[in-house]
Amino acid sequence: MTTLGTASAGPGEIDTGRLEVGETRDGSPVGLPVAVVNGAAAGKTLYMQAASDGDELNGVGVIQRVVPRLDPAEISGTILIVGIVNYHAFQVAEHRNPIDDTKMNRAYPGNEGGTSSERIAAATFDIATRADLILDLHQGSTSRMLDEVRVRCGNRHRLHEQCLELAKAFGCGYILDQKGPDGQLARAAPDDGIPTVDPELGGAVGWDERSIRKGVDGVFNVLRYYDFLQGSHSLETQTRATGFEQYGAPAGGLVTLQKELGDPVRPGETLFEVTTPFGEPKAEVTADGNGILWRARRLPQVATGEYVCSVGTDIGEY
Known part of the structure; x- marks a missing residue:
């Protein structure tokens, strides 16, 4: 049995639920939407999350389309998903958590006893570090941008090549290989030994269907390349900027x-x-x-x- 918040799934099962991460100003519990896809066969564990920046919605669109297509009977391994990380910012369609005016993707690995953002970062980081691979889905906020995958650990990091391989497997066509700011999940998780990339799925206000479709393709590329799903995925040459x-x-x-x-x-x-x-x-x-x-x-x-x-x-x- 694999459990994430209130979601629990045995081999060959899928379940959704909530991960409690605190309370709102009226004392109501805050629960992040989570899913567990427990494959029928043993294998690796993939962690995915979206909307750590509350107005970056394309990643939510990717998860909305990916999860219904996942059949646990056909999967080897486990997929852990937090569908919306920055709960408070998502509710008001803002980039930063309005409770503490913090950009969530600068708060990792978090602090269990800290601010709202630090507590959410700590809770999601604890889940992420159960995995073998991490996809942290983003977009370019309100700017227009290429669909790309960002490798943020830095070229001297011991996991740099593994992160690059994960970015290439996702296959957006473009990779930004540049060390990111402190506090990014894609910076913090490799320090714990987990290859992590940050797909930046275009830029839009609201949804961008083309970028969402590219993100869905990228997730399934990763699932096939790392043997969560049967079927081959050949790595294609990417354009890389450093x-x-x-x-x-x-x-x-x-x-x-x-x-x-x-x-x-x-x-x-x-x-x-x-x-x-x-x-x-x-x-x-x-x-x-x-x-x-x-x-x-x-x-x-x-x-x-x-x-x-x-x-x-x-x-x-x-």
Whole structure:
């Protein structure tokens, strides 16, 4: 029997339930939605979670579509899932936990006696470290961005190659291989010996069906590659960036991008222009070096210094 919160499943069974992680301001219990898929045959354990940042919903869409397609009779091993991590932020469609104004994916490995976010991080980290592999599903919040998988442990980490292999198995087509900030699950879990990646499934306000479908495909790619499911999955070459440069607006106005997401960028090429509302030129920003347009703001209006776009640099194949 495998148990996660109130969900319990024997071999060949699936169950859903709640994982209690505290109380709301009226004293009602807070329970994260969880699922256990216990395969009929022995095998590895995969942990998946979504919405550790409360407005990043594409990962929730992936889990919503993946779980009904999982037949425990056909699975070897166990899949543990927390469908919504940042409960309080999800309820109000915000990025940060409004109870403590914390970005949840900076709180790992958490603290059982700490703030709301630290307690939730500790509870989910305890589940995650029961696994052999971890998928922490994200998206680019309100920015438009490529579907990518992020390897955040750093290239000197002892699990770096295993994390890269997991990213390649997921197979979004793009990998950002750059050490992440402290407190990310994809930073903390490899320190406990568990290969972990952070699929960033596009960027949208609400759902993005194309990115959700790519995420669903990625999960099933992982399940086949690591033998949770029968059927082969051949690793395909991915485009990998190991650097990331951000560009801001030198003047306020309306931005017109001169490149599409995924387009190659060369030194001196125009990335974007800023004009007045009447189309009068105010500024032109060019690329500092070679790369790929990786991410861009969704809305055209900007103030001086406001974020406009990001270019993935040090591009290669993996």
